[in-house]
Amino acid sequence: MTSPRIVIIGAGFGGLGTAIELLRNGFTNITILERADAVGGVWRDNTYPNAACDVPSSLYSWSFAPNPSWPRRYSGQADILEYIRTVAADQGVHDLVRFGTEVTGASYDDASATWAVTTRDGSGGPGETFTADFLVTAVGQLSRPVIPRIAGADSFAGPAFHSAEWDHGVDLTGKRVVVLGTGASAIQFVPGIQPVAGQVTVFQRSAPYVVPKADRAYTRSHHRAFARFPRTQAFGRNLTWVMSEQLNKSLTGTNPMKSLLEKAWRVHLRRQIKDPVLRAKLKPDYPIGCKRLLFSNDWYPALAAPNVDVVTHEAVEILPHGVRAADGSVHEADVIIYGTGFAATEFLAPMELTGSGGLTLSDAWRDGARAYFGICVPGFPNLGIVYGPNTNLGGSSIINMMESQSQLIRQLVEQVRGGGSIVVRAGVEDTFDREIQDRIGASVWGGCDSWYRDAAGRVTTNWPGTVVEYKERTAHLEAADFELVGP
Numbered sequence: 313m314t315s316p317r318i319v320i321i322g323a324g325f326g327g328l329g330t331a332i333e334l335l336r337n338g339f340t341n342i343t344i345l346e347r348a349d350a351v352g353g354v355w356r357d358n359t360y361p362n363a364a365c366d367v368p369s370s371l372y373s374w375s376f377a378p379n380p381s382w383p384r385r386y387s388g389q390a391d392i393l394e395y396i397r398t399v400a401a402d403q404g405v406h407d408l409v410r411f412g413t414e415v416t417g418a419s420y421d422d423a424s425a426t427w428a429v430t431t432r433d434g435s436g437g438p439g440e441t442f443t444a445d446f447l448v449t450a451v452g453q454l455s456r457p458v459i460p461r462i463a464g465a466d467s468f469a470g471p472a473f474h475s476a477e478w479d480h481g482v483d484l485t486g487k488r489v490v491v492l493g494t495g496a497s498a499i500q501f502v503p504g505i506q507p508v509a510g511q512v513t514v515f516q517r518s519a520p521y522v523v524p525k526a527d528r529a530y531t532r533s534h535h536r537a538f539a540r541f542p543r544t545q546a547f548g549r550n551l552t553w554v555m556s557e558q559l560n561k562s563l564t565g566t567n568p569m570k571s572l573l574e575k576a577w578r579v580h581l582r583r584q585i586k587d588p589v590l591r592a593k594l595k596p597d598y599p600i601g602c603k604r605l606l607f608s609n610d611w612y613p614a615l616a617a618p619n620v621d622v623v624t625h626e627a628v629e630i631l632p633h634g635v636r637a638a639d640g641s642v643h644e645a646d647v648i649i650y651g652t653g654f655a656a657t658e659f660l661a662p663m664e665l666t667g668s669g670g671l672t673l674s675d676a677w678r679d680g681a682r683a684y685f686g687i688c689v690p691g692f693p694n695l696g697i698v699y700g701p702n703t704n705l706g707g708s709s710i711i712n713m714m715e716s717q718s719q720l721i722r723q724l725v726e727q728v729r730g731g732g733s734i735v736v737r738a739g740v741e742d743t744f745d746r747e748i749q750d751r752i753g754a755s756v757w758g759g760c761d762s763w764y765r766d767a768a769g770r771v772t773t774n775w776p777g778t779v780v781e782y783k784e785r786t787a788h789l790e791a792a793d794f795e796l797v798g799p
Contacts, residue, residue: 324353361504559707731799
């Protein structure tokens with residue numbers, strides 16, 4: 313076998329990047345399964361007002377495909393989506409995508425060393441079953457919106473939707489809008505809707521740390537320089553990389569950047585919020601970095617606007633025309649918007665993967681998701697995970713991490729080019745997991761509550777190191793860490 317059948321689930325940055333890595337190295341029998349009707353992943357789905365990236369575009373892009381035409385330092389959703397589409401077409405992987413094909417599960421057959429991938433079509437009916445010699449999952453950590461269970465939710469008389477499923481048919485002009493959540497999405501869309509809404513009530517469970525966003529529009533001079541002298545853009549990418557690596561170090565050690573960021577936050581808050589009562593509401597009660605650090609220049613001014621109210625009591629009941637808070641107060645609403653995040657710790661759900669000997673992934677992960685560098689799971693041969701457990705970042709660009717994962721997956725595929733199977737040794741993965749959890753315990757994430765933790769309290773999302781460390785440790789496949797069975 314010279315061209316193994318490779319099935320990739322997901323056509324976002326991770327899936328497309330892995331397909332490009334494989335295609336560039338001579339693997340041509342690739343099928344990408346995508347449940348939606350277009351590529352782009354989260355950048356296709358999140359179309360809420362002001363949706364943008366909080367990592368500079370020079371770094372939040374594939375290393376092999378710099379874009380001299382970014383309109384801003386921090387680009388918006390539409391520009392990022394167009395970039396993904398353009399690169400996918402230019403690199404020859406767009407035509408490998410089967411759209412409207414949702415994967416429901418996959419089972420590994422020991423005798424043939426193949427995966428049977430089951431799907432359903434766009435209408436919800438049974439779809440085609442795909443056979444793969446190597447399976448790659450690239451569904452991300454932030455792709456399944458979460459709407460909390462609140463009593464009376466079904467009784468609400470008006471429109472209600474999650475920010476990742478924005479209902480553009482709802483006109484918010486003059487409306488009373490209740491926003492549940494103050495995370496990364498909310499700090500972007502609340503300033504977007506505040507000028508048009510009649511009243512915005514923001515329910516805040518915990519205040520985020522918000523620091524200034526050094527954004528700017530690029531001029532023609534910038535674009536000419538980036539196109540004619542690529543090193544000018546590369547310099548910006550490398551500088552951002554260095555600064556973001558210092559942030560990663562500060563979250564897992566004693567790097568001084570954490571204290572500098574806290575000072576920046578204090579100055580930012582004091583300059584933009586003059587009301588001491590509101591300022592007190594917006595002060596986090598946990599160490600900086602425990603939860604995701606946010607970047608915005610208009611979040612605090614939006615909250616200070618006369619038509620915005622911040623509620624710090626929990627939403628306990630939804631009524632036909634409003635939301636009741638834990639203190640008994642009722643906040644009238646025509647529209648409810650959930651800015652309540654994603655099922656970040658429910659990796660690969662709702663798909664069910666069954667590995668060697670009938671082992672299901674849900675059983676393998678019954679005590680929490682874990683994988684060798686987030687990529688390989690014992691008992692699941694010829695499987696590679698992109699953006700898997702403990703590969704998320706507190707700072708920097710996740711695309712750098714995913715490129716390293718794609719390169720290791722390509723090396724795994726090379727090992728079974730002629731057939732057979734490769735799987736990480738259980739003892740190796742166990743040793744790796746103990747290292748990661750020990751390091752997380754000593755980091756800023758070790759002693760606080762956040763969406764990085766699963767229901768049992770285990771941090772399953774974050775990588776407790778720098779991107780450089782991850783890149784170096786995954787650059788070359790360690791043969792001794794794997795069991796290789798011939799065809």
